[in-house]
Amino acid sequence: MDGRTPPRMEKLPASTTGYEDHHEKDAAAAIVPDHALDLDRAAERRVLRKIDRFLIPVMWMGYGLVYYDKAILGSAALFGMTQDLGLRVVDSTTTPPTVSTDRLSWATSMFYFGMLCGLYPLTFLLQRFVMGNVLGGVVLLWGLVAMLTAAVTSWQGLFAQRFFLGFVESIMPTAFMCIITNYYTQEEQALRQSWWFSATGGWTIIGGALNYGFAQISGGTLRSWQYIYLLAGAVTVLYGCLCFLIPNSAVSAWFLTEQERVIAVERLRKGQTGVRCQVLKTSQLREAIMDIKIWLVSFMMAAAYTVNGAVSGFGPLIVSTFGTTYRVTTPTNSYTPLHSILLQFPLGFIVFVFILLTGYLSSRIPNIRLALLIACCLPVIAGCAMIWRSTWYRRAPTPVAGYTIIGFFGPVVSLIISIGMANVAGATKKSFTAAAIFVAYCVGNIVGPQLIKTPTLDRHYPALWLGLIICYCIVIVLAVLLYLLLARENKRRDALALDEAGRDTHAFKDLTDKENPYF
Numbered sequence: 001m002d003g004r005t006p007p008r009m010e011k012l013p014a015s016t017t018g019y020e021d022h023h024e025k026d027a028a029a030a031i032v033p034d035h036a037l038d039l040d041r042a043a044e045r046r047v048l049r050k051i052d053r054f055l056i057p058v059m060w061m062g063y064g065l066v067y068y069d070k071a072i073l074g075s076a077a078l079f080g081m082t083q084d085l086g087l088r089v090v091d092s093t094t095t096p097p098t099v100s101t102d103r104l105s106w107a108t109s110m111f112y113f114g115m116l117c118g119l120y121p122l123t124f125l126l127q128r129f130v131m132g133n134v135l136g137g138v139v140l141l142w143g144l145v146a147m148l149t150a151a152v153t154s155w156q157g158l159f160a161q162r163f164f165l166g167f168v169e170s171i172m173p174t175a176f177m178c179i180i181t182n183y184y185t186q187e188e189q190a191l192r193q194s195w196w197f198s199a200t201g202g203w204t205i206i207g208g209a210l211n212y213g214f215a216q217i218s219g220g221t222l223r224s225w226q227y228i229y230l231l232a233g234a235v236t237v238l239y240g241c242l243c244f245l246i247p248n249s250a251v252s253a254w255f256l257t258e259q260e261r262v263i264a265v266e267r268l269r270k271g272q273t274g275v276r277c278q279v280l281k282t283s284q285l286r287e288a289i290m291d292i293k294i295w296l297v298s299f300m301m302a303a304a305y306t307v308n309g310a311v312s313g314f315g316p317l318i319v320s321t322f323g324t325t326y327r328v329t330t331p332t333n334s335y336t337p338l339h340s341i342l343l344q345f346p347l348g349f350i351v352f353v354f355i356l357l358t359g360y361l362s363s364r365i366p367n368i369r370l371a372l373l374i375a376c377c378l379p380v381i382a383g384c385a386m387i388w389r390s391t392w393y394r395r396a397p398t399p400v401a402g403y404t405i406i407g408f409f410g411p412v413v414s415l416i417i418s419i420g421m422a423n424v425a426g427a428t429k430k431s432f433t434a435a436a437i438f439v440a441y442c443v444g445n446i447v448g449p450q451l452i453k454t455p456t457l458d459r460h461y462p463a464l465w466l467g468l469i470i471c472y473c474i475v476i477v478l479a480v481l482l483y484l485l486l487a488r489e490n491k492r493r494d495a496l497a498l499d500e501a502g503r504d505t506h507a508f509k510d511l512t513d514k515e516n517p518y519f
Contacts (some may be wrong), residue, residue: 039263047263051183054255058242059176062139066172068207069146069165069232070111074316076225077104078337086155101317103155105449108309110159110337112442114166119442123435124280126178127427132246135175139318142168145228146518147233150226153444165443173441174434181421181430182249185268190369197414201352201407208344215338217425238374264486284512291514294433296482297420302440303471303478304416304448307380307409309448310464311347315403316340318452318461321394322399342361343400345437350407358411362418370483373415377472377479379408381498384472388465389450412475413441423486426512435518 073081082088087104090097125134145165152158180192214228222230249252250264288294320340358376362369386402417437419514424433451464 003422008026020341021377029492031192039266040223041258044264044267047260048188048269050260051253051264052192052510054253055060055183055246056192058246059179059196060202061239062243063176063196064203065232065236066169067200068203068210069142069169069236071109071207072110072211072225072228072232073104073162073206074311074314075208075215076228078316078320079215079224079228081223081225081505084225086157087159093133101246101452104314104317105452107158107162108314108449110162111166111169112309112445113169114163114168115442115445116166116439118167118170119174119435119438122364122432123174123178125466128280131175131179131248133242135171135246136240136242136244138171139243140237140518143236143238143240144235144408145233145238149221149229151232160379170438170442173438174431175419175433177417177437178430179246183264183268186422187363189422190362190415191359193418193421194355194362194414196354197410197417198352198359200410200413201348201350201355204348204351208341212338215341241342242436243368251338262378265449266346273506280428283430284426285432286427287512287514288424288429288432288436291424293423293482293485294420294425294436296478296485297416298436298440299418300440300475300482301413301420301437304377304409304412304444305441305444306448306451306471307444307468308407308413309445310452310468311406311409311448314452315344315347315447319343319400319403322396322403343403346404347407348470350404351410354408354411355414358415362415368407369415369419370479373412373419374476374479374503375475376408376411376415381469381472383408384465384468387461388460389476390460394462425516426510429512449469471491 077087082101082104087101087107089100089103091100094360116389122134122138139166142165143163145168149158149161149165152161174194177193180189180196184192210231211228213425214224214231217224217227220227245254247255250256250261250268251262252263256264271352316337317340320337358369358372361372384405386405387399388397390396390402392399419435420433421430424430451467453463456462
């Protein structure tokens with residue numbers, strides 16, 4: 001490349017690769033050679049736009065449905081579900097009588113126990129078999145399970161339903177994380193991860209609007225919360241049909257021409273992360289288990305997502321108590337259920353905008369992600385303190401403002417995902433890392449609801465807000481440790497005397513970040 005009109009990429013037959021055994025290597029070995037190809041920059045940009053136009057809307061819709069589906073519980077609890085299924089227990093033996101929502105806490109956590117059980121088997125099914133077929137089949141099952149929520153008649157039945165719902169939904173986040181690393185360079189990944197993960201905020205608003213509408217239904221034989229679940233399940237079934245169109249990788253992307261597939265694969269060579277290999281490699285599993293940076297990222301995710309466990313399952317219920325200083329048994333001045341849903345919109349806006357903003361900044365400014373992550377932790381800590389230590393009176397603005405800026409947990413989590421996935425290579429190791437991050441995600445979501453103790457409402461749920469403040473202080477400490485670890489590793493690699501000619505031949509051998517000196 002000399003700065004003038006870039007040369008056209010040489011046209012290659014699909015079999016010209018230089019590899020003897022494609023099965024054990026990356027799928028890219030089937031269509032590109034060992035040496036680097038010169039790419040037409042205009043053609044490369046055109047291919048990138050085509051990939052974006054297909055993948056990003058599909059992933060945004062999919063993760064939006066994941067978030068909406070698990071967050072419905074908080075709104076449904078305001079519209080009769082707690083009474084209909086016995087999730088709210090009044091103890092009349094105390095003076096005054098006390099109310100326990102422990103069953104609702106466990107219904108929220110049960111979803112993530114199901115996710116924990118489904119993450120690794122479904123993630124490795126994705127790697128081993130055709131991605132679109134696996135995703136499509138599991139999503140159709142997810143839609144069916146969601147619709148069956150309307151048929152649940154007891155809290156025990158809800159526990160079972162939530163477990164199986166979490167099991168089938170566990171496939172989505174790890175699939176999207178792997179798709180991003182399979183199609184985009186490391187410089188592009190942070191922005192694209194933020195695009196699909198911004199559905200967390202977008203669907204907080206969209207879902208809230210839908211729930212607000214369904215709350216107005218007063219006729220019919222079903223309760224409002226049952227209609228909400230029927231809608232969510234029906235939309236998910238339609239989305240499942242779309243999932244069958246998702247290709248395995250850029251090597252087989254049907255929405256690209258044959259020449260465009262070669263460009264899509266070749267542009268990933270520099271990052272050394274590979275495209276896709278369907279062979280499970282135990283050596284990569286062992287390396288992933290021993291890799292300290294994966295553990296640091298996972299612990300960061302577990303600590304950061306305790307907020308979501310509380311907000312997605314209990315957000316509207318918590319907001320409904322901001323307008324009163326009375327005990328839960330006599331909430332005379334609390335916000336109405338409809339007000340509580342509307343007050344989710346500002347939080348969703350914060351999540352949506354700042355996930356996109358931090359993703360954009362990460363794509364423009366090198367090595368800024370950990371600094372952004374630490375900066376976004378500070379408003380979450382401040383928001384928790386504002387809710388906990390402020391005075392709750394009728395229409396109190398301070399706890400509502402604090403609740404809104406807690407939305408900065410969204411960019412924190414989005415940055416953790418992009419940092420974790422951008423710093424590993426090797427198909428099996430990437431799959432393990434994606435699953436490990438979302439195992440930690442589940443742990444955080446299980447812990448969060450258990451910090452909410454209804455009898456402590458008069459003291460503003462101190463265990464919840466203090467626990468979240470501690471968790472975000474832990475995230476900051478771990479981020480600093482990860483920065484030092486990565487800086488040391490980069491310094492070690494910079495000191496290596498490497499032959500740049502070997503970079504091209506290593507790119508698509510399905511090597512891990514530790515095996516590949518050019519990573």
